[in-house]
């Protein structure tokens with residue numbers, strides 16, 4: 001509240017200054033950018049210039065776009081400038097709000113000021129329309145970007161004062177930057193200020209999705225099928241779930257069945273690790289992942305559903321083998337697993353920004369999590385016009401069947417009132433089921449879900465007409481602007497009917513928000529029953545007993561099945577069940593974040609090391625090379641307890657020279673074969689071999705480049721293996737038994753241990769590449785390198 005008062009005081013200052021800018025000519029107003037920048041250069045603090053900068057944008061918005069920001073929009077802009085989440089209801093003009101803080105932040109001249117949109121279309125639409133204002137005021141704007149942009153185009157995009165792009169584009173470009181070999185080719189280098197549009201969708205709903213760049217396919221495994229057959233044969237007591245139903249593992253009887261089915265004594269034995277991994281994946285695919293909720297099967301392919309908006313995500317696969325396990329479960333062709341070249345979660349990506357803020361219509365319900373996890377405060381910005389939408393309290397029934405019948409009655413009433421109706425379901429499968437029921441009642445309707453997405457534009461266009469009935473999943477959630485016809489407005493506006501409580505109050509609110517935009521009339525109501533999955537799985541036992549007793553009364557005709565359960569007691573049951581489910585989701589996001597923090601820490605170390613190599617010089621490469629030689633040779637001698645001629649020969653063939661003459665392998669007597677002698681011999685040999693091969697590259701620049709490539713490649717190959725290992729480790733620790741065991745602790749310990757092993761691997765990779773790479777000098781002097 002205190003903050004809000006402060007912002008109101010700032011807003012007052014802005015409005016006091018405004019007349020002065022209104023009186024300026026266009027030219028004078030345009031000169032303000034340079035004037036403000038000079039003030040900054042001469043020591044003024046950016047925040048102290050905020051009133052002037054905002055006043056400039058307000059006047060420019062008016063002149064260039066013909067839109068004067070409302071007072072509440074100015075307040076929203078101030079909240080964003082100071083790094084808060086501004087909760088601004090749908091349709092209130094968030095796009096315009098962003099112009100004020102973006103311009104002000106970009107005045108400093110630091111690059112890397114972003115408006116992050118939910119999709120490419122919005123980046124282009126908003127970037128093009130709002131970009132006019134920035135350009136008019138003398139700033140540069142970068143918009144969108146496409147996958148096949150050349151370096152120049154990318155550079156221009158990311159070097160603009162203000163950039164409109166999507167979260168995934170930014171993330172992928174950042175990852176690609178860290179796969180390259182030249183610092184000068186990196187484009188996403190500055191993370192100054194970002195406003196994330198629909199921030200709750202990106203940071204909360206999208207918390208479980210990481211961006212992944214896949215590389216080459218791995219060797220195809222044939223365990224998927226057999227593991228799937230096995231887990232399908234299990235009984236209920238062969239596996240159990242964690243309380244929050246996010247994890248599943250084998251019980252004693254399950255483990256016994258594994259032993260019998262695969263005829264092995266100890267599945268935990270190291271030699272069965274790969275089989276065990278596949279059985280765990282099959283268990284998770286069959287008993288955690290749900291068709292219609294997590295994915296759909298279309299034309300023989302498993303397509304994941306985006307939790308944020310219910311759309312399919314073609315080409316996106318879950319990592320670590322779970323995608324393939326689902327394919328086996330659904331009896332479609334098992335695709336090949338690929339190695340991960342780079343991955344980053346949205347949390348890690350956005351945590352890099354010096355200042356982060358966000359806008360959304362729905363954040364207040366989850367303000368605690370935003371504060372705890374991201375240190376972002378949620379500020380509710382009032383609407384410009386009072387809200388007219390009527391949010392009715394839930395209609396609660398005993399049985400699912402009655403609930404559906406009564407919701408259909410509500411649809412019919414909406415049609416009789418000649419209003420548009422939007423019915424929302426929680427999953428694709430529920431929307432299919434509802435569609436059938438509507439057909440049985442002869443109610444014509446449009447079905448909008450992941451399977452009908454191609455007709456989305458047309459469906460939404462029709463959804464605001466009087467008597468139009470639209471049935472949708474969360475696809476009709478964010479950003480869906482249902483425009484009402486005049487007749488629809490006069491008849492009470494859009495009627496939103498929820499057919500079950502969604503996964504959180506925030507998502508319920510998101511759906512309600514489709515109606516009553518910009519002070520229009522509207523209504524929302526949810527139909528729920530004691531049989532709803534959310535209620536059954538998240539309520540205390542007495543609720544089930546009460547339901548049974550009510551069912552008996554209905555059967556005995558002592559109670560009408562259509563009776564609504566109006567008492568506060570049942571309303572509380574609904575709220576509590578949703579809260580319990582929501583808490584499990586929060587916990588699950590925290591878990592993911594904890595896993596991710598470990599991975600991020602390792603990624604940062606690797607990327608920092610890569611950057612150091614890319615910036616490195618001759619001397620630096622020399623140090624690394626010498627270090628590699630020393631470490632690899634010493635490790636070999638430490639690891640082989642009894643150093644033998646055979647072991648040395650094996651080491652030389654595999655790491656130094658594949659056709660080294662056997663007779664030259666250390667001409668000393670067996671008794672004199674000790675560590676020191678071997679180390680000396682190998683050091684000398686590596687020096688000779690290296691000299692011979694490097695002397696062929698006469699050009700110093702080429703030589704440096706070769707060394708840099710060798711080191712980068714060594715890091716990248718080891719990192720790819722580490723990423724692969726971490727993915728598998730995550731699945732494995734989550735699939736290990738016992739409710740009280742803490743997967744994250746095991747993960748942390750193992751991940752750390754493996755990271756140190758990886759460092760050894762990097763040195764070995766460098767060593768081998770130096771010794772074994774074939775250097776081909778072409779006639780024009782260019783060199784080709786064939787790495788081992």
Ligand SMILES: Nc1ncnc2c1ncn2[C@@H]1O[C@H](COP(=O)(O)OP(=O)(O)OP(=O)(O)O)[C@@H](O)[C@H]1O
Nearest residue numbers: 067068069070089090091092093094095096479481
């Ligand atoms: N100050 C203003 N004066 C007049 N019209 C405005 C103003 N601000 C925004 N609008 C108009 O309001 C409409 C909605 O704006 P916008 O799409 O930015 O809303 P939104 O908050 O992003 O909505 P959603 O949550 O649905 O994306 C647009 O047509 C825009 O031109």
